[in-house]
Amino acid sequence: MSALHKSLDDYLKIRRALGFKLESTEWxxxxxxxxxxxxxxxxxxxxxxxxxxRRPANGEPFTWAQRLSRIRLFAAWYCARDxxxxxxxxxxxSASVRRKPPFIFSVEQIASIVREAEKLPSRRGMRACTFSTxxxxxxVAGLRISEAIALDRADVDLRGCQLxxxxxxxxxxxxVPLSESTIEALRRYAKQRDRAFPAAMTxxxxxxxxxxxxxxxATRYNFAKVSQATGLRAPAKGYxxxxxxxxxxxxxxxxxxxxxxxxxxxxxxxxxxxxxxxYLGHAHVNDTYWYLEAVPELLQLATERVTGLRAGxxx
Numbered sequence: 001m002s003a004l005h006k007s008l009d010d011y012l013k014i015r016r017a018l019g020f021k022l023e024s025t026e027w028x029x030x031x032x033x034x035x036x037x038x039x040x041x042x043x044x045x046x047x048x049x050x051x052x053x054r055r056p057a058n059g060e061p062f063t064w065a066q067r068l069s070r071i072r073l074f075a076a077w078y079c080a081r082d083x084x085x086x087x088x089x090x091x092x093x094s095a096s097v098r099r100k101p102p103f104i105f106s107v108e109q110i111a112s113i114v115r116e117a118e119k120l121p122s123r124r125g126m127r128a129c130t131f132s133t134x135x136x137x138x139x140v141a142g143l144r145i146s147e148a149i150a151l152d153r154a155d156v157d158l159r160g161c162q163l164x165x166x167x168x169x170x171x172x173x174x175x176v177p178l179s180e181s182t183i184e185a186l187r188r189y190a191k192q193r194d195r196a197f198p199a200a201m202t203x204x205x206x207x208x209x210x211x212x213x214x215x216x217x218a219t220r221y222n223f224a225k226v227s228q229a230t231g232l233r234a235p236a237k238g239y240x241x242x243x244x245x246x247x248x249x250x251x252x253x254x255x256x257x258x259x260x261x262x263x264x265x266x267x268x269x270x271x272x273x274x275x276x277x278x279y280l281g282h283a284h285v286n287d288t289y290w291y292l293e294a295v296p297e298l299l300q301l302a303t304e305r306v307t308g309l310r311a312g313x314x315x
Contacts, residue, residue, distance in 0.1 A: 004033045043084040044075045065093040102252030103245040110139045116226045131222045133189040142254035151205040223247035256295045263301035
């Protein structure tokens with residue numbers, strides 16, 4: 001193991017001891033250290049940091065800036081071990097935070113994603129079983145990816161038809177009720193999982209081929225492969241994900257579809273929105289209102305509702 005890799009392990013260990021999870025940070029920094037070694041670099045330089053952060057050339061400026069920010073923190077810590085380390089200055093790659101417009105899956109597209117995931121090759125059959133079930137759950141429960149991955153067996157109440165989502169993005173715990181059909185799908189998954197791994201190595205509900213907790217990287221990668229197979233994403237070389245709908249868009253689709261159904265049914269959406277916000281685990285109801293401007297169909301339905309109410313008031 002190189003000195004840089006060893007130092008990165010120490011850095012991640014220290015920050016995790018302070019309470020940081022750092023899953024995406026670890027993936028980013030390991031890629032950067034691998035790049036440095038491939039370049040034959042003995043220490044971190046600003047030029048190398050910028051060159052790596054701005055890959056690919058047609059990437060998002062915000063993603064570039066986020067990568068460089070992670071490198072900057074690591075470099076600032078590492079310079080105490082290697083004085084030759086250059087710490088990239090702030091503002092070299094600045095970009096305002098811009099929330100991507102969501103891709104709203106149709107019911108048919110979600111069904112095709114689940115069916116295609118059932119075909120994923122695997123020795124034990126767990127890859128196909130795990131990701132088809134997980135993608136289906138994300139679509140019908142509106143969970144964050146991290147929440148689905150973090151589920152332990154004790155968090156899935158198959159009798160009470162609900163999930164316990166612990167230690168969420170905002171440090172809260174919430175209960176997520178599920179339909180009987182969803183619970184039945186989770187029951188089938190649990191039976192196949194327990195047959196494949198009678199002696200559990202982890203309390204995790206969703207397991208990988210090796211019997212360990214599924215990772216976020218594997219979830220995103222397998223979703224990208226399934227999306228490519230269904231024609232929702234263009235093919236990409238090697239392990240690249242390509243561009244197209246993201247697995248997080250399943251959560252967006254759940255929220256938007258719920259609101260569309262409410263509007264079409266004549267429900268008072270403004271009164272019901274706090275319930276959806278609580279179900280999704282949003283910190284504030286304004287985070288749920290975002291869908292009104294992000295999803296054209298919702299904005300149109302909301303406009304028609306307001307216009308109709310005003311017209312009705314004049315009569």
